[in-house]
Amino acid sequence: MKTIPTLSTCTPLNDSELADLRDQFPILSRSTASGAPLAFLDNAASTQRPVCVIDAMSDCYQQYYANVHRGIHTLSEESTEAYEQSRKVIASFINAASEREVIFTSGATASINLVARTWGDQNLREGDVILTTIAEHHANIVPWHQLCERTGCRVEFLPLKKDFTFDDETVHQKLRELRPKLFAFTAVSNVLGTITPVKKWVHWARELGITTLVDASQAAPHQPLDVEQLDTDFLVFGGHKMCGPTGIGVLHGKENYLDSMPPFLGGGGMINRVSVDGFETADLPDKFEAGTPPIAEAIGLAAAAKFLRQIGLDRIAAHEKQLAQVADEGLRLIEGIEVIGPSMSHKSGIVSFSIDRVHAHDIAQELDHLGLAVRAGHHCTMPLHRHLKKSSTTRASFYLYNRLEEAHRFLEAVQQVQKKFTPSGRKRSSRPQD
Numbered sequence: 001m002k003t004i005p006t007l008s009t010c011t012p013l014n015d016s017e018l019a020d021l022r023d024q025f026p027i028l029s030r031s032t033a034s035g036a037p038l039a040f041l042d043n044a045a046s047t048q049r050p051v052c053v054i055d056a057m058s059d060c061y062q063q064y065y066a067n068v069h070r071g072i073h074t075l076s077e078e079s080t081e082a083y084e085q086s087r088k089v090i091a092s093f094i095n096a097a098s099e100r101e102v103i104f105t106s107g108a109t110a111s112i113n114l115v116a117r118t119w120g121d122q123n124l125r126e127g128d129v130i131l132t133t134i135a136e137h138h139a140n141i142v143p144w145h146q147l148c149e150r151t152g153c154r155v156e157f158l159p160l161k162k163d164f165t166f167d168d169e170t171v172h173q174k175l176r177e178l179r180p181k182l183f184a185f186t187a188v189s190n191v192l193g194t195i196t197p198v199k200k201w202v203h204w205a206r207e208l209g210i211t212t213l214v215d216a217s218q219a220a221p222h223q224p225l226d227v228e229q230l231d232t233d234f235l236v237f238g239g240h241k242m243c244g245p246t247g248i249g250v251l252h253g254k255e256n257y258l259d260s261m262p263p264f265l266g267g268g269g270m271i272n273r274v275s276v277d278g279f280e281t282a283d284l285p286d287k288f289e290a291g292t293p294p295i296a297e298a299i300g301l302a303a304a305a306k307f308l309r310q311i312g313l314d315r316i317a318a319h320e321k322q323l324a325q326v327a328d329e330g331l332r333l334i335e336g337i338e339v340i341g342p343s344m345s346h347k348s349g350i351v352s353f354s355i356d357r358v359h360a361h362d363i364a365q366e367l368d369h370l371g372l373a374v375r376a377g378h379h380c381t382m383p384l385h386r387h388l389k390k391s392s393t394t395r396a397s398f399y400l401y402n403r404l405e406e407a408h409r410f411l412e413a414v415q416q417v418q419k420k421f422t423p424s425g426r427k428r429s430s431r432p433q434d
């Protein structure tokens with residue numbers, strides 16, 4: 001079994017590596033509408049793509065594209081080979097036991113919906129409980145609400161502590177007390193950056209016979225993942241947050257789970273045989289990939305996974321953390337600014353914050369004028385924002401191509417915005433406040 005190095009044992013990217021790396025992302029050298037050089041700090045929403053990913057997809061379209069699994073001609077065989085090779089790359093990226101456990105979907109949202117509509121419909125009944133956390137993205141809440149509407153089960157939410165982490169004792173107790181059928185939680189919160197102890201929580205669930213689904217949307221791009229070690233039943237992530245294309249995501253499921261589940265979408269590709277009387281479902285993974293799959297996108301995703309691996313996920317995590325630490329600790333020193341998230345020892349490269357009496361959208365707009373792309377709003381986490389008694393927050397999220405200089409620029413820009421909007425400044429936020 002391979003061992004994953006801890007962050008403290010790995011060296012972050014050095015300046016010349018970072019310069020070479022940034023050269024591979026042509027978009028990073030552009031300016032924003034105001035003419036300021038771009039600092040792209042909206043990576044938790046979506047990341048940029050390196051040339052190798054763009055080239056892999058372009059090569060596919062220019063050299064060998066055809067539909068997969070169907071044609072008996074050269075192009076179709078080459079496409080099929082590249083598509084299935086991509087599955088192997090992704091299986092290796094997360095250390096899956098077999099590529100049969102890797103299902104390509106259109107994104108993390110689609111992966112969760114697939115589980116809800118198949119395993120969920122098959123296994124949940126009236127009165128059953130799904131346990132999740134209050135920090136989930138809507139993608140890991142709404143499919144369960146929909147499942148409740150179909151079956152009469154209910155969703156229970158684990159609360160946050162004041163320090164934006166979860167109390168392990170409460171988690172363990174809720175698992176024992178509620179005996180949920182499913183424990184579905186995020187590996188990293190897309191707002192707070194809070195890292196959950198996936199291995200420990202899954203282990204507790206396993207001891208109680210509870211099925212687990214881990215939303216790794218904010219983890220897979222940023223840290224090494226090993227589904228064998230984590231022992232998750234289901235784990236999902238999307239391609240576009242890990243330097244890959246849009247329109248592709250991954251559902252990893254343990255083979256015994258995927259085997260026992262009914263197919264989701266019906267159509268071409270997911271059958272062995274169809275007659276006027278019915279159909280026979282294909283084996284894994286085709287069973288869950290009805291219709292023409294995202295072929296060039298899978299190839300692009302594999303290129304992205306190889307690219308991240310080559311740099312080293314542990315080093316990427318260390319680099320982002322170093323930058324986020326500058327932003328996080330700097331913001332905490334400024335009066336009138338609240339960092340919405342735990343201290344750096346419990347979080348990833350995400351730094352959410354609010355400025356007293358300034359609306360998040362005003363902050364983001366002003367930062368854009370200064371060249372910084374950040375996200376403002378509820379970030380698809382309305383229950384979390386209600387829990388925090390906030391209507392919106394501003395989020396800076398760092399990735400492998402960001403520079404230390406950008407973290408400092410961010411801090412200076414935030415102070416500039418604060419000055420502009422505070423009562424002594426020239427302007428007040430016209431938007432309603434929390």
Ligand SMILES: Cc1ncc(COP(=O)(O)O)c(C=O)c1O
Nearest residue numbers: 107108109137139190215217238
């Ligand atoms: C934690 C989390 N889960 C799920 C999603 C949805 O991912 P996708 O766009 O791949 O469907 C996101 C995207 O913002 C996310 O941050």
